[in-house]
Amino acid sequence: MSDKPQFQRIAIIGLGLIGSSLAHAVRAQGLAAHIAGHDTEADIRGRAEAIYLVDSMHVDVADAVSGADLVIAATPVGACSDVARAIKHHLAPGTIVTDVGSVKGSVIEAMAPHMPDGVHLVPGHPVAGTEHSGPEAGFAELFRDRFSILTPPSGADEAAVESLAAFWRALGSNVEIMDAEHHDRVLAITSHLPHLIAYTIVETAADLETELEAQSRDDDVVTTREVIKYSAGGFRDFTRIAASDPTMWRDVFLLNKDAVLEMLGRFTEDLSVLHDAIRDDDGDTLFDVFTRTRAIRRSVIEAGQAGRFQYTENGDGED
Amino acid sequence: MSDKPQFQRIAIIGLGLIGSSLAHAVRAQGLAAHIAGHDTEADIRGRAEAIYLVDSMHVDVADAVSGADLVIAATPVGACSDVARAIKHHLAPGTIVTDVGSVKGSVIEAMAPHMPDGVHLVPGHPVAGTEHSGPEAGFAELFRDRFSILTPPSGADEAAVESLAAFWRALGSNVEIMDAEHHDRVLAITSHLPHLIAYTIVETAADLETELEAQSRDDDVVTTREVIKYSAGGFRDFTRIAASDPTMWRDVFLLNKDAVLEMLGRFTEDLSVLHDAIRDDDGDTLFDVFTRTRAIRRSVIEAGQAGRFQYTENGDGED
Numbered sequence: 124m125s126d127k128p129q130f131q132r133i134a135i136i137g138l139g140l141i142g143s144s145l146a147h148a149v150r151a152q153g154l155a156a157h158i159a160g161h162d163t164e165a166d167i168r169g170r171a172e173a174i175y176l177v178d179s180m181h182v183d184v185a186d187a188v189s190g191a192d193l194v195i196a197a198t199p200v201g202a203c204s205d206v207a208r209a210i211k212h213h214l215a216p217g218t219i220v221t222d223v224g225s226v227k228g229s230v231i232e233a234m235a236p237h238m239p240d241g242v243h244l245v246p247g248h249p250v251a252g253t254e255h256s257g258p259e260a261g262f263a264e265l266f267r268d269r270f271s272i273l274t275p276p277s278g279a280d281e282a283a284v285e286s287l288a289a290f291w292r293a294l295g296s297n298v299e300i301m302d303a304e305h306h307d308r309v310l311a312i313t314s315h316l317p318h319l320i321a322y323t324i325v326e327t328a329a330d331l332e333t334e335l336e337a338q339s340r341d342d343d344v345v346t347t348r349e350v351i352k353y354s355a356g357g358f359r360d361f362t363r364i365a366a367s368d369p370t371m372w373r374d375v376f377l378l379n380k381d382a383v384l385e386m387l388g389r390f391t392e393d394l395s396v397l398h399d400a401i402r403d404d405d406g407d408t409l410f411d412v413f414t415r416t417r418a419i420r421r422s423v424i425e426a427g428q429a430g431r432f433q434y435t436e437n438g439d440g441e442d
Numbered sequence: 443m444s445d446k447p448q449f450q451r452i453a454i455i456g457l458g459l460i461g462s463s464l465a466h467a468v469r470a471q472g473l474a475a476h477i478a479g480h481d482t483e484a485d486i487r488g489r490a491e492a493i494y495l496v497d498s499m500h501v502d503v504a505d506a507v508s509g510a511d512l513v514i515a516a517t518p519v520g521a522c523s524d525v526a527r528a529i530k531h532h533l534a535p536g537t538i539v540t541d542v543g544s545v546k547g548s549v550i551e552a553m554a555p556h557m558p559d560g561v562h563l564v565p566g567h568p569v570a571g572t573e574h575s576g577p578e579a580g581f582a583e584l585f586r587d588r589f590s591i592l593t594p595p596s597g598a599d600e601a602a603v604e605s606l607a608a609f610w611r612a613l614g615s616n617v618e619i620m621d622a623e624h625h626d627r628v629l630a631i632t633s634h635l636p637h638l639i640a641y642t643i644v645e646t647a648a649d650l651e652t653e654l655e656a657q658s659r660d661d662d663v664v665t666t667r668e669v670i671k672y673s674a675g676g677f678r679d680f681t682r683i684a685a686s687d688p689t690m691w692r693d694v695f696l697l698n699k700d701a702v703l704e705m706l707g708r709f710t711e712d713l714s715v716l717h718d719a720i721r722d723d724d725g726d727t728l729f730d731v732f733t734r735t736r737a738i739r740r741s742v743i744e745a746g747q748a749g750r751f752q753y754t755e756n757g758d759g760e761d
Contacts, residue, residue: 225675250675254739269674309668312647314675320639321676323716325735327709328631349628351741355588356544356569356633357640357683359742364676366739369732376720376728387717390646391710397642398706401695409695413688416644420573420685422670423678 129290130155134191136184136206138162138171139368140252141223142197143261146176148294151263161187162258163202171258185213193219193290196234200224201374204233216241219283223249225310225371227274227303229378235276243283248272248306249296250314254366267295268427274303311382315375316390318364319383322372325365328358448609453478453510455503455525457490458687459571460542461516462580465495467613470582480506481577482521490577504532512538512609515553519543520693523552535560538602542568544629544690546593546622548697554595562602567591567625568615569633573685586614587746593622630701634694635709637683638702641691644684647677 133155135142142160149155160177161184162168172180181187188194188210196206203222214220220242224230230246238244251269253260271291275284288298301309328350350358376383400408452474454461461479468474479496480503481487491499500506507513507529515525522541533539539561543549549565557563570588572579590610594603607617620628647669669677695702719727 250672252675270672272672305662305664308662309664309672310675312650312664313669313672313677316646317643317676317680319716320643320713321679322732322735323713324636324639324709325738326731327635327705327712329734329738330712331631331708343624343627345624345628345631347738347741350632351738351745353569353589353591353628353632354742354745356571356629357636358632360640360679360683361636362735362739362742364679365732365735367732367736369729369736372732373725373728377723377725380720380723383720384717386646387713387720389650390643391713393646393649394639394642394706394710397638398703401699401702401706404696404699406692406696409692410688412645413641413684413686413691415648416641416681416684417686417688419644419648419666419670420681422666423673423681426670426673 130193132157132191133193134159134188137198138258140260143258144265147263159187196222199371199374207234207237211237226379227306243280256368271296311386316386321361321365449474449512451476451510452512453506456517457481457577459579462577463584466582478506515541518690518693526553526556530556545698546625562599575687590615630705635705640680640684
């Protein structure tokens, strides 16, 4: 909290989980004198207005960014190019433009060419999220104790980078500065590949009933109802991340293609080693791998990144 | 709770997460006049005794089961054959022998031939667990609102099956009766394949640094430290289930080989469809799959199987 807000007007473009969480967090920390909002979808705008998410809502994105000293594109990464084109004539010199996308190289490619002189493009990525979407999904604490990665292009204004870093720190994040290409490789393994795998296994399970039924009624059919019923055995953990926003994730995979395909190639090789170990009754290989992976979990917990969820004896809330 | 315990003496063989949770739950519900415990490892026995987990601890498994009217093998499934051989001469007629393993066909094969006349083998599987192991990991509520599947062999004593079903219901579980072969196929997709995939991706991430470093120092190295640091993007969900007990999971994969390899084959095909969609910039296929998988998550939540964890604003507990 400070007496004088860090920004006069923050424009948030896109009012999904991240955009709405930003609105809550900015308000909670008093970081802006005014929060302007925009979303391309009228339905989203209406729902955001119903919960008083922003101070002013704008049908035209140009109106939202006019007079803003911080503009945050909280859209799927595939929309960043359109956003840049739509706002470029309405940005005052000194304005910081950033985003929250999970891919950074393509965001720089999409936005940098449109930035007027004196406007500071500093792409960013808060490594935080839930499987929920929409303006009602946001909450002020989403970014607390999470990492926010900034990937300023070479030659970026240092004061603008520091200002944006201070903004994220005020929301509770730990800020890291990183090259965009490196960011995209790190996220390919820590986030993009895990999502791809989760989507795949949920698809495999969902298809089981249909495929088997199509073969023969005599087969031992595993039904979708059974898959869901017994999901506590492990499958449910995958359904959570496979419930993430489809548009956002389509864009991530298309725009971080090279790094994702590279990591997928490595994964497929490792999976084939375990496949062969099972086929060949090679218990030692299985045991060795399962012992190594256990140590990684301990490191995740020690790094404080295991999540902010607690077991409750009586609750039956979503994990 | 009842005035007269359902069993006079319950013998729990194996005092890991499931065995110790059973001891807590049996005691909490007053289901046994006496709980006898055994573990092959002296260290585990000592730790269990230190927390007064059972009423009597036995170095020799034969002593644990003598006089028991319910014997529960809570060992890795690969050990069931040894257990059956060690206890067979010490079981009184009328005793119910069960287990808690995640594979059922092989347990029947391993144990049934050793059961004396009048002893009732009714294999079981509580679909519940955490990534923690050892006698300190157990808690009485583990089985509450979870499914426990019983797979009685053909011709099993109906009264024994009903008695074991009543036991699990008293621990809070919903009981389902199922053919062992069908159980093994259902669990292959809902539990075994998810674990295999999780182990694999954690292995892939852990190997990244080493492999890349071996190639060239000029490469853009993603370090293990970075993987852990940014794991909140999705990877951390996999580390949790990849931290499960290595011995237990080695046995599961070796003993449910056919069903696991079949489900793995389907998964690999589905993964290759998504691989090609990314490679070919086919956003429509990605969007369609990601939309379908979202519906499955809703069903898991509606079925009350999403987990008993709640978000806490300030907690930083393990999820």
